[in-house]
Amino acid sequence: MPENRDQVIERLRGHGITPTQQRVEIAQVLFERHQHLSADQVLARVNARDASVSKATVYNTLGLFAEKGLVREVIVDPARVFYDSNLDPHHHLFHVDNGTLEDIPVSQVNVDRLPDLPAGVAVEGVDVIIRVRRSGAAQ
């Protein structure tokens, strides 16, 4: 998963995205490893590295990446959108205490959808989110 500059560029091209400097910077941060980052976190990490990318560009770029299927948007926290660099099908565990996300492999949760959706619509995605909080005892 850790990808070097060239692999990232190739990945962008593969998704029909012109690889500009700041897009490559952002993609490198995202694809360092499987992770869930908010736009603000991406901004901080990109600029901690070296290059400087503006806030607007980070937002626009993350939106573009999501639209092109490079990353997955995760809506679990009303306060912010997370971008998930793990493209394999999986579910999420959300720690409401600290606003942290964790992946859950599909093998751990079984969802059988019986197929009676309204006519004229196509499924864009199925999200399964398990919300947890620290239980009184441990931790």
Place this chain on the structure above:
Amino acid sequence: MPENRDQVIERLRGHGITPTQQRVEIAQVLFERHQHLSADQVLARVNARDASVSKATVYNTLGLFAEKGLVREVIVDPARVFYDSNLDPHHHLFHVDNGTLEDIPVSQVNVDRLPDLPAGVAVEGVDVIIRVRRSGAAQ
């Protein structure tokens, strides 16, 4: 489900909520029927009825209701939180085109969760969201 003033008051008391005028107004709107409303929509409907309730009170009250388990918060749209007056366990279908929510009975989706959550956490809820968009053909 349509509840009159007295039933609403009783419901509030049952959840340990002091029934003030505006809380009753808001609850009456919510429990007219099973529905998914954003804070803004609640505000509009309450004030369309008669009484006037401020925006701050609507937000505070909906937060209180959610905390006390009177309504269920639904996080599917980064732009707004929905409040669901249907307390029975169920899942959601989200129309990304128009930002509309629909209930899906649990009988229609089967979720088997295999139990290996991190230690020290308790499940607060499991959300299943099916995101759909108008397919090119119909509609």
Place this chain on the structure above:
DNA sequence: TTGGGTGCAAACTATTTGCATTCGA
């Protein structure tokens, strides 16, 4: 009475947008 509840307006925060400048092909 009296502490919790409410209203208003101002504050906040995440995100979007307009427009002039810069860059990739």
Place this chain on the structure above:
DNA sequence: TCGAATGCAAATAGTTTGCACCCAA
């Protein structure tokens, strides 16, 4: 070159908060 991408700052929009006034018990 030239349109697409970027940066900046200002604009939006949902939600929260501070504080003085008011009402339910």
